[in-house]
Amino acid sequence: DKKFGVNQPKRLENANILVANTAMDTDKVKIFGARVKVDSTGKLAELEKAEREKMKQKVERIKAHGINCFVNRQLIYNWPEQLFSDAGICSIEHADFDGVERLALVTGAEITSTFDHPELVKLGHCDLIEEVIIGEDTLIRFSGVAAGKACTVVLRGATEQLLDEAERSLHDALAVLSQTVKFPKTTLGGGCAEMVMAKAVDQAAQNVAGKKAIAVDSFAKALRQLPTILADNAGLDSAELVSRLKNAVYSGMTNSGLDLLKPGGGITDMRELGVVEAYKLKHAVVSSASEAAELLLRVDNIIRAAPRRRERM
Structure with missing residues (x-):
């Protein structure tokens, strides 16, 4: 103020x-090493x-x-x-x-x-x-x-919680924007990139046999969960929209994505709509998730340690 x-x-x-x-x-x-004393208001x-x-x-x-x-x-x-x-x-x-x-x-x-x-x-x-x-x-x-x-940027809100959430969201958006300026390579948003990756994984799964095929299929399902979460967060019918998106992308319309602003949701060309995401961010998210899943899958045993006991002196 x-x-x-x-x-x-x-x-x-x-x-x-x-x-x-x-x-x-x-x-x-300032008079160092001395004190000033007055004996009248005039001197003061x-x-x-x-x-x-x-x-x-x-x-x-x-x-x-x-x-x-x-x-x-x-x-x-x-x-x-x-x-x-x-x-x-x-x-x-x-x-x-x-x-x-x-x-x-x-x-x-x-x-x-x-x-x-x-x-x-x-x-x-x-x-x-x-x-x-x-x-x-x-x-x-x-x-x-x-x-x-x-x-x-001036942020205003009714409560401290709303302000904190708005500040975090703005910080995340600015961080993504700054990375996009430094690395201008982008991907299509609206779940388009995830569905295209899921399609590529499904095609690769046809050449994989045995238990590995189950893991590959699970990875494709995990990629399709991202557009599902987008639709759920928008309060739309995720099952209907993701099914239509999958059909569009698998049919060759690889620019298709979720249009969450359309009443009831819809499938639209993301390039025409101008919905893009930073490639670096998308690459980091998919890589980190894959590494975390791989780390968990490598765990083949759990060793339970006995509780610590205090010894009396």
């Missing part, structure tokens, strides 16, 4: 951004005036960078916030550490803590900074950042 400072505009175009991690609450007059006022003057000088050094937006990881108290407002600089306080790191990355800025050499500080830039309200939360959105391709 972030906002601009008091009496500052809620929208800023062509922003030059200084991202900092510095104390803007108060600038104490002089001490406070000296501290305010130090903070004003710090703000002047920040203004010398030629910015119109100041983002600080720490708090910004009323006095420096007023100075920024008078200078026409928007200030954003208490940005969390992860947020500051990401903001510096996408805007092209560097996080700084000292302001004595403006020529050495790298500023960030973006086309638009504005306050937006989503539900009951006030957010600050940076648009047109220097990185060009950065974006933020």
